Amino acid sequence: MRVGIPRSLLYYKYLPFWKTFLAELGLEVETSPLTNKQILSWGVEVAENELCVPVKAFYGHCMALRGKVDALFVPRVVSVEEREYTCPKFLGLPDMVAAVADQLELPPLLTPKLNQREKPSEFKWQLINFAREEFGVGIMDAVAALETARLAQSRYQESLVNGHKPLDMLPASRLNRTRWKAPKDKRKRIGLLGHPYNIYDGYITQNLVARLEEMGAELVVPEMTDHHVLMQAATDVPKQLYWTYEKEIMGAINHWTGNNLVDGVIYVLAFACGPDSLVQVLIEHRARMHKVPLMSLTIDEHSGEAGLVTRIEAFTDMLMRKKTKAEAVA
Amino acid sequence: MKVSCPHMGHLHWMLDDLFERLGVDYVKPPPTTTKTLTIGAKHSPEFACLPLKINVGNFVEALELGADTLIMAGGHGPCRFGYYGIVEERILRDLGYDFKFIMLEPFDDGKWAFYKTFESLSPGLSIRKLWKTLKASFSKGRAFDEIYKRSLQVRAYEVNRGDTTRALKEAEQVLVPAYTPEEIEEGARESLAIIDAVDQDLDREVLKVGIVGEFFLLLEPFSNFGLEEILGPMGVYIERSVWVTDWIAPNRDNKIYGFPKQLVEEKAAPYLSHNVGGEGRETIGSIVLMAERGFDGIIQLLPFGCMPENIATSIIPKVQREHDIPVLTLAFDEQTGRAGLVTRVEAFVDLLVARRGSKLALAGAATATDAATKQPSLSKI
Numbered sequence: 001m002r003v004g005i006p007r008s009l010l011y012y013k014y015l016p017f018w019k020t021f022l023a024e025l026g027l028e029v030e031t032s033p034l035t036n037k038q039i040l041s042w043g044v045e046v047a048e049n050e051l052c053v054p055v056k057a058f059y060g061h062c063m064a065l066r067g068k069v070d071a072l073f074v075p076r077v078v079s080v081e082e083r084e085y086t087c088p089k090f091l092g093l094p095d096m097v098a099a100v101a102d103q104l105e106l107p108p109l110l111t112p113k114l115n116q117r118e119k120p121s122e123f124k125w126q127l128i129n130f131a132r133e134e135f136g137v138g139i140m141d142a143v144a145a146l147e148t149a150r151l152a153q154s155r156y157q158e159s160l161v162n163g164h165k166p167l168d169m170l171p172a173s174r175l176n177r178t179r180w181k182a183p184k185d186k187r188k189r190i191g192l193l194g195h196p197y198n199i200y201d202g203y204i205t206q207n208l209v210a211r212l213e214e215m216g217a218e219l220v221v222p223e224m225t226d227h228h229v230l231m232q233a234a235t236d237v238p239k240q241l242y243w244t245y246e247k248e249i250m251g252a253i254n255h256w257t258g259n260n261l262v263d264g265v266i267y268v269l270a271f272a273c274g275p276d277s278l279v280q281v282l283i284e285h286r287a288r289m290h291k292v293p294l295m296s297l298t299i300d301e302h303s304g305e306a307g308l309v310t311r312i313e314a315f316t317d318m319l320m321r322k323k324t325k326a327e328a329v330a
Numbered sequence: 331m332k333v334s335c336p337h338m339g340h341l342h343w344m345l346d347d348l349f350e351r352l353g354v355d356y357v358k359p360p361p362t363t364t365k366t367l368t369i370g371a372k373h374s375p376e377f378a379c380l381p382l383k384i385n386v387g388n389f390v391e392a393l394e395l396g397a398d399t400l401i402m403a404g405g406h407g408p409c410r411f412g413y414y415g416i417v418e419e420r421i422l423r424d425l426g427y428d429f430k431f432i433m434l435e436p437f438d439d440g441k442w443a444f445y446k447t448f449e450s451l452s453p454g455l456s457i458r459k460l461w462k463t464l465k466a467s468f469s470k471g472r473a474f475d476e477i478y479k480r481s482l483q484v485r486a487y488e489v490n491r492g493d494t495t496r497a498l499k500e501a502e503q504v505l506v507p508a509y510t511p512e513e514i515e516e517g518a519r520e521s522l523a524i525i526d527a528v529d530q531d532l533d534r535e536v537l538k539v540g541i542v543g544e545f546f547l548l549l550e551p552f553s554n555f556g557l558e559e560i561l562g563p564m565g566v567y568i569e570r571s572v573w574v575t576d577w578i579a580p581n582r583d584n585k586i587y588g589f590p591k592q593l594v595e596e597k598a599a600p601y602l603s604h605n606v607g608g609e610g611r612e613t614i615g616s617i618v619l620m621a622e623r624g625f626d627g628i629i630q631l632l633p634f635g636c637m638p639e640n641i642a643t644s645i646i647p648k649v650q651r652e653h654d655i656p657v658l659t660l661a662f663d664e665q666t667g668r669a670g671l672v673t674r675v676e677a678f679v680d681l682l683v684a685r686r687g688s689k690l691a692l693a694g695a696a697t698a699t700d701a702a703t704k705q706p707s708l709s710k711i
Contacts, residue, residue: 047644048640048643048644050634050635050640050643050661051640051644076604078604083406084407085407085408085607086408087408087637088408088409088606088607088608088610088637088638088641089606089637089640089641091408091604091605091606091607091641092602092604092606092610092638092641092644092645095601095602095603095604095641095645096641096644096645099601099644099645099647099648100644100647100648113604237416238416238419239404239413239415239416239433241413242406242407242408242412242413243407243408271377272377272634272635273377274379274410274635274636274637275410277375277376277377277378277379277410277635278375278378278382278410278413278414278417280375281375281417281420281421282416282417282420285420285424298376
């Protein structure tokens with residue numbers, strides 16, 4: 001049986017885990033191609049127009065897998081940390097896709113529920129039961145698959161912390177073996193803040209990462225810091241955030257500004273992103289308090305290349321001037 | 331200490347009562363107006379949802395009136411509402427206001443913290459007294475909900491336009507002074523009688539429309555341009571899926587709406603089987619429920635960008651197809667204008683009238699009766 005994983009949303013976080021797990025269960029795994037014009041326009045056409053652009057792209061990726069796979073893997077990722085949620089849209093994603101599945105002639109959906117909100121250990125059983133019910137895999141085999149998958153995921157995350165680039169920044173064959181470019185100019189350390197499914201999806205963010213690298217900026221991304229460090233840094237707010245991925249973003253800016261790791265921050269948000277629309281206030285406040293320049297870059301399916309280039313050029317130029325001036329004073 | 335808290339529909343009646351019982355000096359924010367929203371929208375993040383912008387406006391106006399302690403309800407997600415308070419506090423502090431900020435977290439998230447929050451407002455308050463106070467205020471809130479609910483049904487039949495709204499004002503005033511449980515009970519009866527006494531034409535053929543969606547948009551007439559008062563005079567009998575006390579009650583038995591949350595969720599299960607925060611699942615469940623009960627159409631209200639409701643909106647086309655019920659989705663933000671809303675609602679009502687007519691005609695052809703006599707005419711409505 002061939003199972004398709006849409007190359008969108010949580011793909012950018014958990015692909016090594018999912019892929020290994022499904023492969024260990026004896027399934028063939030296929031991913032959709034990189035986001036392209038066709039995929040996004042499919043998504044935009046089908047999706048409710050108020051949704052954020054990555055969710056729209058997700059619909060397109062599901063459509064791109066039509067006729068290529070026997071089932072689509074669309075897990076319901078409710079929670080990945082105790083007492084927290086991911087994003088409401090991930091909670092409803094399988095239902096949203098199911099609502100258009102007949103109309104679009106999508107393959108059947110595999111929608112295991114992954115919820116660690118009440119008890120972290122439940123996660124294990126949810127996946128084991130999924131494997132048993134859907135594919136008739138024995139308990140021991142499922143446990144073994146789970147362990148291998150876990151290992152793959154933690155190896156991947158380790159390599160990110162060690163300075164490797166995340167998925168999709170390079171051809172699939174050389175998965176995760178390229179390091180971030182060494183900076184030409186030490187004066188431009190830019191923190192790139194935002195969800196991996198926006199930042200590393202070159203089509204959605206108009207190759208933002210590559211453009212910044214070309215400009216000689218040294219990029220700092222949340223993935224470079226250990227998850228626990230980010231989570232700890234994120235507790236510096238009056239009430240704990242209950243969205244894990246926003247918590248990571250909050251943790252990253254707190255960590256960067258607290259330890260003077262960046263000269264400026266580019267904060268990429270998708271238009272109509274719910275959690276980010278609120279967390280934005282706290283992030284901008286934090287940057288202001290620490291006198292770190294921050295540019296909020298809102299993206300959607302209509303974002304143009306020229307506007308983006310102008311803005312990031314202006315921002316990097318401003319950072320340079322600021323630094324030069326500060327050095328001159330010193 | 332001058333306490334204030336944002337408006338949400340007729341919640342302020344209940345708060346009036348609650349703070350009076352607790353002996354707390356309550357600064358009621360001025361009624362929400364376009365100015366309130368302008369202030370809120372100016373200082374809030376661009377795509378934060380509409381309720382947050384209105385909240386911020388309410389808070390600013392309350393602070394200008396001298397409030398020094400602000401209360402905001404909390405929550406544990408995944409809807410944005412639970413984190414509103416923190417963001418609102420940040421926005422207001424950045425504007426330079428000085429105040430004490432209190433987040434009232436839900437009872438289920440910590441009973442002791444819940445009690446302590448009230449105790450900090452009214453020192454020396456015992457748990458017993460808090461319980462009694464909340465119970466009394468809550469029953470008064472229920473009585474208010476009852477009269478508003480009744481008014482939505484009576485308005486469709488009123489003979490003289492505006493009678494129901496006038497009766498409602500009168501009924502409110504009957505309930506306001508009620509204090510003891512007996513008085514509240516008596517007031518509830520009396521106020522309902524006032525609404526029922528409105529001159530009605532019960533032979534009138536009316537459309538049945540359900541209003542579902544995000545709670546703030548449903549509860550706060552300012553945010554939806556008084557949609558119910560626009561629909562009522564068109565001869566539309568309305569039921570609404572969210573009510574103030576239903577929303578507050580921790581057990582969510584939905585006494586006012588009439589269908590417990592659990593039942594609504596079961597109805598939603600074939601389409602949306604998991605909680606997505608806010609009222610997302612309830613919206614789907616209520617549409618199914620209302621379709622089964624023979625409603626002519628549904629109007630879904632949501633603030634632009636509302637996550638749970640957008641999930642529901644994505645699923646609604648399927649529900650619509652399978653249950654053969656028209657659904658009009660209306661998203662609101664600070665740019666929404668009244669005229670555009672009225673046009674869309676009128677067109678929707680026309681559609682429902684035509685639809686009912688053709689349905690009757692079909693049924694009429696089958697039973698060989700004169701369909702034309704049964705067809706509701708617009709002039710009547």
